Amino acid sequence: GQQVMQIPQYQHVQEGEDFTTYCNSSTTLSNIQWYKQRPGGHPVFLIQLVKSGEVKKQKRLTFQFGEAKKNSSLHITATQTTDVGTYFCAGVPAEGAQKLVFGQGTRLTINP
Amino acid sequence: DSGVTQTPKHLITATGQRVTLRCSPRSGDLSVYWYQQSLDQGLQFLIQYYNGEERAKGNILERFSAQQFPDLHSELNLSSLELGDSALYFCASSVGGRPYEQYFGPGTRLTVT
Numbered sequence: 001g002q003q004v005m006q007i008p009q010y011q012h013v014q015e016g017e018d019f020t021t022y023c024n025s026s027t028t029l030s031n032i033q034w035y036k037q038r039p040g041g042h043p044v045f046l047i048q049l050v051k052s053g054e055v056k057k058q059k060r061l062t063f064q065f066g067e068a069k070k071n072s073s074l075h076i077t078a079t080q081t082t083d084v085g086t087y088f089c090a091g092v093p094a095e096g097a098q099k100l101v102f103g104q105g106t107r108l109t110i111n112p
Numbered sequence: 113d114s115g116v117t118q119t120p121k122h123l124i125t126a127t128g129q130r131v132t133l134r135c136s137p138r139s140g141d142l143s144v145y146w147y148q149q150s151l152d153q154g155l156q157f158l159i160q161y162y163n164g165e166e167r168a169k170g171n172i173l174e175r176f177s178a179q180q181f182p183d184l185h186s187e188l189n190l191s192s193l194e195l196g197d198s199a200l201y202f203c204a205s206s207v208g209g210r211p212y213e214q215y216f217g218p219g220t221r222l223t224v225t
Binding site for chain 1: 114145153154155156157160167168170202204209210211212213214215216217218219
């Protein structure tokens with residue numbers, strides 16, 4: 001079945017440093033979504049990308065969808081302590097069953 | 113607050129028992145999704161209902177079943193519980209039938225002893 005791999009699994013940074021997490025799908029996606037889960041919380045929808053090569057920004061967060069629609073990245077500039085949490089990518093396959101498949105997530109911790 | 117409600121927040125039960133988890137979607141959302149999140153694991157999709165009908169199925173065990181009622185709330189039934197069923201169970205909702213832009217509830221933490 002479809003798999004979505006996310007790296008790294010863990011990332012620890014100093015406050016103010018940049019952070020990037022990468023997502024790769026085994027199959028072509030119709031769209032990719034990103035969610036953030038704070039410790040002890042529930043996943044919160046951040047953004048959805050649907051077009052090949054699409055780039056979207058939300059303040060210090062930049063999301064990219066690959067040209068082949070099989071990979072994506074999330075980059076955070078100048079991290080703040082409020083960015084702590086686990087970031088999940090999730091993809092919907094372009095063909096077959098319309099199910100959201102989540103990556104394993106990248107847990108971000110920050111040293112203030 | 114996402115607008116999705118789940119009850120109960122916590123549930124402790126013994127192996128072999130049966131439990132029911134409840135979810136009310138955001139106002140106006142027709143789809144409800146159920147996910148399982150085990151310790152240090154990602155989110156495993158279980159099942160989706162759209163406007164009362166089963167829409168998509170994931171890795172849901174035969175011991176588990178779900179339904180969506182006319183008022184659009186949903187219940188997830190877990191039976192013959194095993195220790196390995198201990199996990200966080202999230203419900204999510206979305207406007208349409210496609211799995212886009214989902215809003216998650218606070219989850220139910222199930223502990224099987």
